[in-house]
Amino acid sequence: MWRRLPAVLLLALFGCPIVLGLLGTLLPALGATPNLAPGNGFAMVLQDSRFVGATLLSLKTGLGATLLVLLFTIIALVSLHNSRLWVWLSATLPPLLAVPHAAIAVGLVFLIAPSGALVRLLSPAITGWTRPPDMWLIPDVYGLSLILGLVIKETPFLLLTAAAQLPQLNVDASLKIGRTLGYSPARCWSRLILPQLYPRIRLTLLIIMAFNLTVVDMALLLGPSNPPTLSVFLMSLVNDPGSRAAASAGAVLLAVLVAVCFAVVVILERLVSTVARVRARSGARGRGSSLFRVFGKLLALLSVSLSIAALFVLLIWSVTQRWRFPDAYPSAWAFDRWFSGNSSLIDPAISTLTIASAAALLAMVAAVTWLELERRGCAPKIDGIWFIPLLVPQVSLLFGWQAMAYWVGADGHWLTVVYTHWLYTMPYVILILAVAWRELDPAWSHAAHALGAGYWRVLFIIRLPLLIKPLSQAFAIAIAVSVAQYLPTLLLGGGRHQTLAIELVTSFGGVDRRTIAALAVLQSVLPLIAFVLALLYPRWCSARLARKNALASRQWIRS
Amino acid sequence: MHPLHVNGLTLQLPGGQFLVRELTFRIEPGEVLVLMGPSGSGKSSILAWLTGTADPRICASGDVWLGDTCITSLPTEKRRLGLMLQQDYLFPHMSVGDNLLFGLRGGTRTERLAKVCDSLSNAGLEGMQGRDPSTLSGGQRARVSLARTLLSDPCALLLDEPFSRLDTAMREQIRRFTWDSAARLPVLLVTHDTFDAPEGATILDIGQSDAVGPVVRAEMKDAR
Numbered sequence: 001m002w003r004r005l006p007a008v009l010l011l012a013l014f015g016c017p018i019v020l021g022l023l024g025t026l027l028p029a030l031g032a033t034p035n036l037a038p039g040n041g042f043a044m045v046l047q048d049s050r051f052v053g054a055t056l057l058s059l060k061t062g063l064g065a066t067l068l069v070l071l072f073t074i075i076a077l078v079s080l081h082n083s084r085l086w087v088w089l090s091a092t093l094p095p096l097l098a099v100p101h102a103a104i105a106v107g108l109v110f111l112i113a114p115s116g117a118l119v120r121l122l123s124p125a126i127t128g129w130t131r132p133p134d135m136w137l138i139p140d141v142y143g144l145s146l147i148l149g150l151v152i153k154e155t156p157f158l159l160l161t162a163a164a165q166l167p168q169l170n171v172d173a174s175l176k177i178g179r180t181l182g183y184s185p186a187r188c189w190s191r192l193i194l195p196q197l198y199p200r201i202r203l204t205l206l207i208i209m210a211f212n213l214t215v216v217d218m219a220l221l222l223g224p225s226n227p228p229t230l231s232v233f234l235m236s237l238v239n240d241p242g243s244r245a246a247a248s249a250g251a252v253l254l255a256v257l258v259a260v261c262f263a264v265v266v267i268l269e270r271l272v273s274t275v276a277r278v279r280a281r282s283g284a285r286g287r288g289s290s291l292f293r294v295f296g297k298l299l300a301l302l303s304v305s306l307s308i309a310a311l312f313v314l315l316i317w318s319v320t321q322r323w324r325f326p327d328a329y330p331s332a333w334a335f336d337r338w339f340s341g342n343s344s345l346i347d348p349a350i351s352t353l354t355i356a357s358a359a360a361l362l363a364m365v366a367a368v369t370w371l372e373l374e375r376r377g378c379a380p381k382i383d384g385i386w387f388i389p390l391l392v393p394q395v396s397l398l399f400g401w402q403a404m405a406y407w408v409g410a411d412g413h414w415l416t417v418v419y420t421h422w423l424y425t426m427p428y429v430i431l432i433l434a435v436a437w438r439e440l441d442p443a444w445s446h447a448a449h450a451l452g453a454g455y456w457r458v459l460f461i462i463r464l465p466l467l468i469k470p471l472s473q474a475f476a477i478a479i480a481v482s483v484a485q486y487l488p489t490l491l492l493g494g495g496r497h498q499t500l501a502i503e504l505v506t507s508f509g510g511v512d513r514r515t516i517a518a519l520a521v522l523q524s525v526l527p528l529i530a531f532v533l534a535l536l537y538p539r540w541c542s543a544r545l546a547r548k549n550a551l552a553s554r555q556w557i558r559s
Numbered sequence: 560m561h562p563l564h565v566n567g568l569t570l571q572l573p574g575g576q577f578l579v580r581e582l583t584f585r586i587e588p589g590e591v592l593v594l595m596g597p598s599g600s601g602k603s604s605i606l607a608w609l610t611g612t613a614d615p616r617i618c619a620s621g622d623v624w625l626g627d628t629c630i631t632s633l634p635t636e637k638r639r640l641g642l643m644l645q646q647d648y649l650f651p652h653m654s655v656g657d658n659l660l661f662g663l664r665g666g667t668r669t670e671r672l673a674k675v676c677d678s679l680s681n682a683g684l685e686g687m688q689g690r691d692p693s694t695l696s697g698g699q700r701a702r703v704s705l706a707r708t709l710l711s712d713p714c715a716l717l718l719d720e721p722f723s724r725l726d727t728a729m730r731e732q733i734r735r736f737t738w739d740s741a742a743r744l745p746v747l748l749v750t751h752d753t754f755d756a757p758e759g760a761t762i763l764d765i766g767q768s769d770a771v772g773p774v775v776r777a778e779m780k781d782a783r
Contacts, residue, residue: 170648173646173648174648174650176644177642177644179611179634179636180636180638180640180641180711180713181641181661181662182636184634184636185636192650280653280661281657281671283660283661283663283664283666283671
């Protein structure tokens with residue numbers, strides 16, 4: 001019993017907020033907390049004329065983006081695998097993945113808006129425009145810009161998840177066998193690789209779908225406002241004390257909507273798998289098309305170029321003094337924004353960094369503790385539970401957490417914000433560390449124990465140094481996840497913690513482009529620095545060890 | 560059936576080292592050519608080049624013919640060369656029957672199912688079409704893998720150490736099954752073990768040369 005106590009405590013720390021959060025959303029929705037949320041929430045939200053439009057828009061953008069993410073991932077895998085472009089993409093995508101959604105969204109706006117960098121590059125020489133055109137708008141009423149933003153941000157996530165699974169599927173051998181049996185490469189992928197790959201990326205796809213259906217920051221920046229997406233609409237309700245019950249009821253309905261979408265995906269999977277099995281039995285070989293490969297390469301290049309261009313435009317705007325339309329580039333530069341100790345940048349950066357560091361550190365300690373407990377048989381192997389916060393819509397959990405925080409008087413507290421960030425960083429840290437932890441040969445520990453080392457000595461001197469690479473990567477990803485958190489900081493921070501994500505989204509409508517760009521660049525740079533350090537630290541450790549060993553061996557020879 | 564004819568094959572590594580130089584051979588239907596040599600001498604690279612799946616960094620010249628058709632520039636799937644590797648690579652998400660149906664070319668549904676049943680029966684695996692490949696023994700898997708290759712109606716068979724992972728007792732049985740099944744095809748076998756070669760096969764020994772790395776000695780002799 002006592003052996004399992006730490007695992008039970010850790011699970012309680014993680015699971016209780018989820019249960020309490022869901023209860024905290026459900027009870028006001030059912031009218032069980034009249035002081036906090038008076039009225040019949042479900043009736044109020046269903047009677048609101050914006051509800052249906054917002055729901056339909058969420059479905060359209062969320063499902064459309066998810067479908068495109070899956071499609072682009074498959075096309076990229078089939079057309080690029082084993083090519084030189086694939087090697088380049090594998091190196092380019094992880095840093096792009098670290099860039100927060102809000103920063104990419106702002107970059108996209110600055111790139112493709114009517115007064116954006118693309119139009120400026122083409123004007124007036126090609127377009128003839130001397131003023132920004134008013135023929136289209138960002139955000140557009142159809143939610144296309146939101147879909148674009150979600151697709152270019154989420155495709156690398158799914159693609160890298162899929163790429164990580166390929167070595168276990170004997171892809172090269174399957175392709176070789178399939179092709180010598182007469183099948184075209186695309187058919188080999190569709191009949192041999194994808195049916196094995198899909199179950200391994202299903203969870204990631206569902207996480208992406210839940211995110212796309214419920215995202216708030218990107219929808220505020222790129223989505224339409226009348227009607228907005230459902231989660232943005234609910235955010236507008238939750239800020240109005242009289243509509244709290246309606247917001248909670250809407251959050252419950254959003255969670256139900258996401259669950260229904262998951263169910264539809266499962267049903268579709270069954271259908272597609274049945275059809276695929278019948279087709280695989282037909283023996284139809286298919287014809288290989290080099291056009292498909294070219295299309296896939298173009299698509300991947302376009303998607304990555306768009307992300308890089310968006311970030312580049314942000315960088316340009318952050319050092320711009322004057323950039324009149326339709327000039328192709330700024331006519332005056334201002335670097336002092338970065339070097340003058342600007343408090344509108346430094347304060348949110350410090351706030352972001354302290355919260356992210358604390359949350360990442362907590363996540364690392366918790367994940368290492370859990371995995372060690374699991375290794376010693378004191379905790380069960382239950383990976384699925386850590387992903388619950390990523391599968392439940394943020395608004396559905398956070399409205400409840402906010403209500404609970406009010407109730408216990410913890411709202412706005414720094415530790416509350418850190419705790420919330422920890423809940424969202426923990427799944428990623430566990431995801432990365434679990435594989436490495438379980439694969440580490442236990443013989444290392446056995447050998448050390450046989451030499452007389454105790455548990456803690458083996459952990460700190462043998463196991464952790466051997467796992468320094470995944471530990472560094474997990475820490476960097478935890479920092480990136482925390483830096484990108486908008487809604488948890490907004491709802492639990494009570495306006496007292498102005499992180500970069502909060503500043504960026506709230507200042508988007510009013511403050512000038514240069515400051516917004518600087519905020520977005522800073523928000524992108526922090527995770528990138530964490531990634532660079534995660535790459536360099538293990539190398540530095542190895543180099544230091546090599547130097548130390550060389551010194552020791554010289555001293556030994558002399559003696 | 561047509562003979563498999565390789566003409567003037569030269570394989571060169573990116574560093575300029577020759578793996579194979581001016582290799583020419585011809586395998587008639589029903590004949591087996593055994594390619595032997597030490598590890599790294601280029602045996603598997605020759606098979607990869609024949610199937611069109613060679614590492615693109617390897618510089619290759621020469622051509623390969625099936626009868627009167629030059630297949631050198633055809634994509635892998637059009638060459639009609641059956642391939643069996645060390646591992647059987649039965650697709651784990653398909654049943655034994657589905658693996659065979661995947662290999663089989665053309666025919667109506669009923670014909671296809673009948674052919675699969677016949678093929679399983681020939682391999683001594685009657686009634687196993689619904690089995691999960693992971694529940695089969697190594698020998699059973701090897702037979703299914705060969706049956707799948709043969710059902711794709713290849714014009715020649717390329718075998719890359721297909722018996723090396725089997726235990727001694729199973730080896731002889733699978734060798735016999737293979738040579739009986741592929742009796743009408745030109746067969747190229749890569750192996751380290753001369754006992755893998757059937758009676759009357761020809762051995763092509765790939766030796767070492769200090770100056771240019773492993774090169775083909777093109778020395779033909781009767782097996783055993």
